[in-house]
Amino acid sequence: MLILNSVVNGVLFGGVLALMAFGMNLMFGVVQIVHLAYGQFIMVGLYLVYVLAILYHVPLLLSCAAATAAVALLSILAYYLVVKPLLKAPPINQLLALAGVWMVLENACLALFGATYKGVQVVLPVLHVGELYIAASNLIGFVVGLITLAMLYLFLNKTYTGVAIRAIAQDPEITGIMGVNPRTVYLVTFAVGGALAGITAACFVPVYSVHPHFGGAFTLLAFIIVILGGMGNLLGGFIGAFIIGVVTSVSSTLLNPEIGQIIVLLICLLIIIIRPQGLLGVRGK
Amino acid sequence: MKQIKNLKRGILLFLLALLIVWPFLFQSKYLLHILILIFIWSYVTTVWSYMGRFGLVSLGHGAFFGIGVYTTAILFNLHHVSPWLGMFVGGLVAAAIAVVLGYGCFKFGVIGHYFAIATLVLSEISTLVIIALRDALQTGGRLGLTIRSVGTSPLYLQFDNKMYFYFLALALLLLALFIWKKIDESKAQMALKAVGEDEEAALSLGIDVVKYKTAVFALSAFLTAVGGTVYVQFTMFADPTTCTGVGLSLGIVFKAIIGGMYTLWGPTIGSLLIVILEEYTRLFLGSAYVSYSHIIYGLLIIVLIRFLPKGLHGTVSEIFQGRRKREAKTLLAGRQLAENRD
Amino acid sequence: MLKIEGLHAGYGGFEVLRDVSIEVGAGETVAVLGPNGAGKSTLLKVIAGLLKPSSGAIHFENRRIDGKAPYEIVEMGISLVPEGGRLFPELTVYSNLMMGSFNKRTRRYFKDSLEEVASLFPIIKQRKNQVAGLMSGGERQMVAIARALMSRPKLLMLDEPSSGLAPKIVASIFEFVKEIKDRGYSVLMVEQTVKKAVNVADHIYLLESGRVEFHGKKEDFLENPKIKRSYLGI
Numbered sequence: 070m071l072i073l074n075s076v077v078n079g080v081l082f083g084g085v086l087a088l089m090a091f092g093m094n095l096m097f098g099v100v101q102i103v104h105l106a107y108g109q110f111i112m113v114g115l116y117l118v119y120v121l122a123i124l125y126h127v128p129l130l131l132s133c134a135a136a137t138a139a140v141a142l143l144s145i146l147a148y149y150l151v152v153k154p155l156l157k158a159p160p161i162n163q164l165l166a167l168a169g170v171w172m173v174l175e176n177a178c179l180a181l182f183g184a185t186y187k188g189v190q191v192v193l194p195v196l197h198v199g200e201l202y203i204a205a206s207n208l209i210g211f212v213v214g215l216i217t218l219a220m221l222y223l224f225l226n227k228t229y230t231g232v233a234i235r236a237i238a239q240d241p242e243i244t245g246i247m248g249v250n251p252r253t254v255y256l257v258t259f260a261v262g263g264a265l266a267g268i269t270a271a272c273f274v275p276v277y278s279v280h281p282h283f284g285g286a287f288t289l290l291a292f293i294i295v296i297l298g299g300m301g302n303l304l305g306g307f308i309g310a311f312i313i314g315v316v317t318s319v320s321s322t323l324l325n326p327e328i329g330q331i332i333v334l335l336i337c338l339l340i341i342i343i344r345p346q347g348l349l350g351v352r353g354k
Numbered sequence: 355m356k357q358i359k360n361l362k363r364g365i366l367l368f369l370l371a372l373l374i375v376w377p378f379l380f381q382s383k384y385l386l387h388i389l390i391l392i393f394i395w396s397y398v399t400t401v402w403s404y405m406g407r408f409g410l411v412s413l414g415h416g417a418f419f420g421i422g423v424y425t426t427a428i429l430f431n432l433h434h435v436s437p438w439l440g441m442f443v444g445g446l447v448a449a450a451i452a453v454v455l456g457y458g459c460f461k462f463g464v465i466g467h468y469f470a471i472a473t474l475v476l477s478e479i480s481t482l483v484i485i486a487l488r489d490a491l492q493t494g495g496r497l498g499l500t501i502r503s504v505g506t507s508p509l510y511l512q513f514d515n516k517m518y519f520y521f522l523a524l525a526l527l528l529l530a531l532f533i534w535k536k537i538d539e540s541k542a543q544m545a546l547k548a549v550g551e552d553e554e555a556a557l558s559l560g561i562d563v564v565k566y567k568t569a570v571f572a573l574s575a576f577l578t579a580v581g582g583t584v585y586v587q588f589t590m591f592a593d594p595t596t597c598t599g600v601g602l603s604l605g606i607v608f609k610a611i612i613g614g615m616y617t618l619w620g621p622t623i624g625s626l627l628i629v630i631l632e633e634y635t636r637l638f639l640g641s642a643y644v645s646y647s648h649i650i651y652g653l654l655i656i657v658l659i660r661f662l663p664k665g666l667h668g669t670v671s672e673i674f675q676g677r678r679k680r681e682a683k684t685l686l687a688g689r690q691l692a693e694n695r696d
Numbered sequence: 697m698l699k700i701e702g703l704h705a706g707y708g709g710f711e712v713l714r715d716v717s718i719e720v721g722a723g724e725t726v727a728v729l730g731p732n733g734a735g736k737s738t739l740l741k742v743i744a745g746l747l748k749p750s751s752g753a754i755h756f757e758n759r760r761i762d763g764k765a766p767y768e769i770v771e772m773g774i775s776l777v778p779e780g781g782r783l784f785p786e787l788t789v790y791s792n793l794m795m796g797s798f799n800k801r802t803r804r805y806f807k808d809s810l811e812e813v814a815s816l817f818p819i820i821k822q823r824k825n826q827v828a829g830l831m832s833g834g835e836r837q838m839v840a841i842a843r844a845l846m847s848r849p850k851l852l853m854l855d856e857p858s859s860g861l862a863p864k865i866v867a868s869i870f871e872f873v874k875e876i877k878d879r880g881y882s883v884l885m886v887e888q889t890v891k892k893a894v895n896v897a898d899h900i901y902l903l904e905s906g907r908v909e910f911h912g913k914k915e916d917f918l919e920n921p922k923i924k925r926s927y928l929g930i
Contacts, residue, residue: 103467154660160467161411165611166659168604172652179645229798232791239784245766246744246776248799248847281645285600289478292471327486334479341472342458 074201075322076315081207083314084214085272089287090294090306091218092265098238098301099258102152102163106170108288110263114140114270115279116178119187129189133274137267144263148256156255171284179281188278206275213272217265218307225303230257238301293337299347309347373524377517386516392629393523394585399609399621400530401577404537404570406607406615410465413603414455414473417480418448418575420598422582424484427592428491430510431502437511441583445576451476452575456568474600481599498593501586511587519588526584527622530577534618542566608655614665623667697722697882698743698774698851703752703762705742712738714906716752718884720851720899725873725883727897729890729927735906736886737779740855743884744776745769756851771799775849779856781840785829789820789839792828796846805848813842816875834865841872845881852876854885858892870896890927894918902927 093107114136121132151170155163193205225231237244237254245251277283294313298305313333320329340347377386402415425447426440435443455476459469488495506514513519537543542561586592595601605628613624628651635647662669698720706712712735720726728736741747743754745766754762761769775796783792793813797806814821817838823831828839837857844852857873858866870892877883877896887893894900900917902910910923917923 103471151656151660158659158663159409161409161470162659162663164467164470165411165607166656169608169652169655169659172604172608172655173649176645176648176652180643180649226791229794229803232787232794233798235787235791236784236795239786240782242746243778243782243784244795246746246770246778247795247843248767248770249795250765250767289475289600292475296471325486327482331479331482331486334475334482338455338472338475338479341468341475342462342464345462345464345468 070200071322072319075318077201078204078207079315079318080311081203081211081314082318083311084211085269086214086290086294086314087307087310088214088217088265088272089269090291090298090310091221091303092262092269093288093291094295094298094301094303094306095234095258095265096262097295098303099234100152100156100255101160103160103167104262105164105167105288106147106174106284107262107266107291108284108286109171109174110140110144110266110284111270111273111287112178112279112281112284113143113174114267115273115277115283116182116187118270118274119189119279122189123187129191129274133271137264137271140267140270141260141263144259144266145256147263148259152259153252153255171288175281175284182281184281186278186280189274191275193275209275210272213268217268221261224261230254234258234261293333296337296340297347300345302347305347377520383516386520388629388633390516390519390523390588392626393520393527394581394588395606395609395625395629396622397523397527397530398578398581399606399613399625400527400534401574401581402606403610403615403621404534404574405567406610407537408567408570410567410571411467411470411607412473412571412574413470413600413607414476415574415578415606416477416598416600416603417473418452418578419582419585419602419606420480420484420594421448421451422579423586423592423597424493424582425579426583427499427501427586428493431499432492436509437583437587438509441511441580444579444583448579449572449576452572453568456571457564460564460567474603477598477600477603481594484594484598494593496594498591501590501592503590511583512590516588519584522584523588526581531618531622533573533577537570538618608651611655611665612658614668614671616664617668617671620665620667624665627666697724697757698884699755700743701753701755703739703742703749703754705738705747705749705752707747711750712906713742713749716903716906716908718901718908718911720882720884722850723880723882724898725877725885725896726899726901727893728884728886728901728903729888729893730903730909732888733905734903736888736903737855739903740776740853740884740886743769743774743853767799770847770849771801773801773848773850774853775844775847775851776853777837777840777844777855777857779859780833781836783828783831783836783840783843786827788825788827789831790824792839792843793820793846796843797848799847802846802848806846809846809848813845816845816872816879817842833861834869837861837865837869838872841869841876845876849881851882851884854883856886856888858887858889866892 089111093104096102096104096107117136117139118129118132121127121135122129127135147170151166152163155166191206193209196203196205196208225235233244233247233249233254234257236247237249237251241251244254290313294309295306297312298307298309316333317329320326320332373389376389398415398419402412405412422441422444425444426437429435429440429443430437455472459465459472464472484493485495487493493499501512504510504512506512582597586597609624609628610621611624612627613622614620631651632644632647635650636644639646658665698718700716700718703713703716704711716735716739718726718728718739728739730736738747742749742762745761745764745768749762752762753760756772756774759772761772761774784795787795793810794806797803797809802809819835819838820842823835828836831839841854841857854873857869861869866889873883873885874896885893885897894914894917897914900910900912900914901908902917902923910917910920
């Protein structure tokens with residue numbers, strides 16, 4: 070029963086993880102960039118919710134919406150200042166420049182808020198379904214995650230910009246002769262990726278308190294999911310998120326949480342080396 | 355040209371002589387401390403750049419450094435094993451991990467940013483292992499551990515007088531620079547340059563690139579772990595944030611980028627600048643403001659990658675070597691043609 | 697309509713095109729022929745804006761287009777069907793056609809354009825929701841041509857439309873090209889298989905090692921003794 074309970078909560082948490090990984094995956098697939106500072110964007114989102122809701126008494130939902138918009142703007146800013154000038158540079162330079170962004174954001178938060186935990190104390194009930202205990206915060210995250218993903222699905226399949234985003238991930242050269250300006254698509258991708266980081270932060274509000282070193286772990290978690298599903302493979306990432314959600318939840322119930330994480334990371338290393346297209350990917354799509 | 359070379363050699367010899375007599379001339383313990391830190395980080399960064407020169411950006415050297423730190427500390431604290439031996443054991447462990455990971459990666463063509471990610475994962479694992487072993491091996495987890503003090507004891511690599519560490523660290527740095535030179539002049543390296551790092555062409559010249567890269571990676575890991583041992587004997591304290599993990603790995607890479615990761619002196623210059631920047635802010639703004647120095651540091655990285663991707667020293671020496679670069683460009687163009695010809 | 701003068705282009709320091717001058721009149725079909733490696737595909741890439749020329753000028757409807765970005769050139773009415781079609785493999789046929797009408801000039805005519813290309817290629821209606829990567833080579837080529845037509849080009853460029861296809865399918869592809877020509881499009885086609893291409897073309901250019909070795913009307917091409925020997929095998 071204990072295990073079933075953690076499986077259910079893991080699946081629910083997987084909804085938020087899917088959302089989080091989707092943003093990083095999109096930026097990798099479209100712009101071919103490994104967004105090393107992605108977790109720090111989530112962290113900034115959480116700090117913004119804290120500032121608005123606690124320090125300025127803005128209603129919580131409004132705070133979350135504002136934080137999402139602000140993180141999307143921050144992402145656009147990062148695109149213009151850091152990514153765009155490096156679009157033709159070797160990928161490793163892009164990765165390291167984003168590591169610089171990581172450093173700036175982390176230390177800016179440290180300077181502004183100090184090293185202590187800050188959080189919005191939202192107490193959400195634990196739902197009792199049959200013999201299962203389900204955290205309402207997980208349920209909210211799951212629902213928000215799935216709704217956002219459904220909207221993304223429509224965007225990527227039904228709108229010109231959305232289809233162009235998918236097209237450019239498959240064949241950037243040909244996308245150009247379709248009349249697409251790749252720079253515009255990259256910009257939209259970063260805006261969407263930033264918004265996803267913001268929504269992820271909003272879903273994390275009832276779950277986590279934030280501190281300046283909060284982001285790194287989530288950048289890495291998003292990585293793991295993306296690698297598991299195959300980099301740039303959106304469906305793979307979606308499934309990967311639920312696998313990681315369940316594995317993390319179950320392993321922290323049964324094992325020492327660090328050992329669970331170490332095992333996941335080792336598997337991740339193996340996948341990078343042996344199946345870089347991901348466990349769920351197809352070679353040479 | 356020869357005169358410039360002689361002048362350069364003269365300046366270097368003068369600097370070296372100055373560094374050797376420095377501790378006898380100036381009594382400032384603080385300056386000595388800073389110089390030791392500069393030597394250690396210059397050493398580690400130089401050793402890291404053995405790989406960087408192949409375009410292999412390892413984000414895993416924090417893990418190797420941590421292996422050196424913790425292997426020595428645990429062996430000494432729990433089993434009273436001399437750090438001299440611990441240094442060797444740590445180095446071998448690091449090298450073994452590098453061989454397994456490196457061979458796997460190079461064999462399957464995991465290079466570029468994929469290699470960076472693979473090694474990044476290694477860094478994160480190292481942090482988690484230290485935390486997971488907080489009780490089993492008394493690593494102290496996130497709180498850190500202190501090396502048991504035995505006073506001054508050359509056998510246990512502990513000295514009350516920092517001067518010993520000063521010369522030890524300086525010797526290590528010189529060794530690292532010497533090895534850099536040796537690798538640069540090695541036959542394999544020459545051949546790799548000649549074929550523009552094209553692996554298949556190198557293979558046709560009889561160089562097993564996979565083996566060669568793995569060997570350099572292992573050497574680099576071994577020496578990095580040695581650096582970790584010296585560092586922890588010097589500070590007598592270790593915790594996962596300063597001694598291992600992703601943050602430290604990035605710190606090493608950043609120092610190399612700022613100075614220039616493709617040149618002999620680049621890593622040293624980068625380390626010098628960063629250690630001074632950090633100390634300066636700590637000294638004049640107080641340690642509560644260290645985060646400000648890191649903000650500057652991060653911005654510096656972004657700006658440098660954008661405008662001087664070869665680093666400070668790299669850019670300066672490139673101006674003097676413009677001709678060589680043009681030759682490389684022609685080579686590149688030739689390869690592109692071969693790929694794109696319709 | 698399209699006027700190329702003294703064009704030089706290449707990769708790195710190596711010239712692939714040397715002093716190439718080509719003209720395509722309105723409503724004309726021009727075939728650029730030549731052996732593998734002559735620089736035919738490079739020529740189309742330069743016109744489409746995928747490769748910047750090192751010197752020379754390209755004018756389209758009296759506006760200079762060399763150096764412009766690919767998306768600007770599509771907007772002006774030049775569309776390229778790349779070699780092998782290069783459809784987006786994971787997108788459906790419908791989405792691929794959507795991409796074809798991406799540019800702002802033609803986006804609002806999407807439905808009309810779709811009807812028009814469907815009248816030429818009925819297959820695109822039947823296979824609307826199929827993922828492009830799963831189609832056969834000939835089908836892909838047809839959809840690729842349809843995709844290019846969706847941008848309502850004034851000039852359609854075809855890069856080796858017959859490459860990698862079985863002879864029977866090649867014949868039907870050239871039937872389509874003829875039909876497109878009859879509908880009034882200007883066509884610039886690059887081909888290696890000489891005979892089929894000559895049949896549909898009004899003007900022929902022969903490209904060898906990046907230079908124009910011959911240009912003239914179809915009749916002159918067929919009569920030229922040297923060409924007869926080396927290209928037509930007569």
